[in-house]
Amino acid sequence: MEPSISMEGNRNYSSVVMFVFLGLTDDKELQLVLFPIFVGIYLVTLVWNLDLIILIRMDSHLHTPMYFFLSVLSSIDICFTSSISPRMLSDFFKEEKTISFTACATQYFVAAWMGQAEYCLLAAMAYDRYVAIGNPLQYSAIMAPGLCQKMVAGVLGTGFLCSLLESVPCFNMSFCGPNVIQHFCCNISEIILLSCSSPFITQIILFLAAILVGFGSLLIILLSYGFIAASILKISSGKGSAKAFNTCASHLAVVTLFYGTALAVYMRPSSGHTEKQNKVLSVFYIIVIPMLNPLIYSLRNREIKEALKRVIKKATFFP
Template identity: 45%
Template structure:
């Protein structure tokens, strides 16, 4: 049995977002600011939920898990991306590229299922409020989150495991700002049939299952809201879902634009810009989406400030 992947390519070069010299420094400063906001926002959300006892509910347990995923996702992508803005060549070794690809897939897939779990939580809260504490017990929530990460690990392991069977002969320039699965496969000089089959199977599962879960949850939620007689009750029920709906739309919309476009060079360049949204912008926006109009979060922040007057 053959060992290794027998590739003559030991490192790759990332093309980055743009080659225009005048844009390098502005983009570096822009994405540095975005990354700092992402770290501050998501880490702050996790700490706030941990410190505030009235936020120890299933909804905020899932939200803290989503913040952890966003924080990790951004950290996997952004620091390496920043190198291209300050250095002429942005190379990455083959092992580092596979590691980055693995964790990117792990957290991207986990986010899909975490958003689905959050949709299910909202469905139970609105459609079965009397049974909410029983259905969404601590054990059930832990099982859902554990299941999310297991699915992410299994899918990421399958994709990266299949990468070790292909050969890279001469081409080593990845037309992206990180080691994206499709961009790497374009450099192969051996058959990628198995890899494409894996992408087809897992992409179908990872898109259809969360999407159906989210759509069916909100279908029942809308029906339940329509049966609420008071306008105030409808408004309150909808407000608990609005943040999640916005987060889902931004994440799945930008990801779909990237992966459902035709695979031409121009669409790849457009795809790089699109992928910025779900790899870098979405992790920054999620804490803002879930906190700006969230009364519970604002109350928790006020209580933390009252406990620590020097803040």
């Protein structure tokens, strides 16, 4: 921290130009175990998500709205985890885990952008499943490529705007020291605690963003699945009902993981968890879920498996 001395009444203060992370753990033996695990998780996340994007792009059978949204989800997951994981890994064995004020603001902005875009995208994917099951005859006409592209643009635009509205007031607050963040990344709740100015505006914006984006998206998902359940109950064939449910199972699993962990991280009472538990939940939310999403969709999806076989067959005959 480079001091920038000035006066406020009769009081001196120093302006924070960098923050210091406490990191995930101080236990050296545990660090030696966790480091290769997290490197492996990050590499698997990149490989699986990139492979899924390329597969959807290459196979014409997967050029449908559902797989278009899935490829966008994989892109968001790559950006989301990459905004935090590389720095966390590079800081693992450093004695002093410092990050500049600008880098911290950038890290939070990108992570918040991708995180809030994912909330909105999961809502868009729920609506897509509702149209597919509730109105199958008009599905292609309703979920036209133009509408899907506009929905994705809206998803990314909403995430960008909300992240910008959160980041600007937060990082425009005064930081006089201390500058130690009790985390392995630029967690906004920890940053607010370090400010020596009123966080009221930032907290109001965070609350509104949580209501509009987080709970707004969840409401759309719940309404969509309410209509989906009603549509499935109207299907007389047991086989047809099972097939309809199977098309939603992967999305439901991803929604449950993402929202369940997010609620545990951000909506817990301040005395509900220790700092260590909060870090564990954050690791799962930031690092593990982006790896699990493509696995959930790939392992349960017959069309993706068949597309992968076709691509491998082409590569075998036409190397």
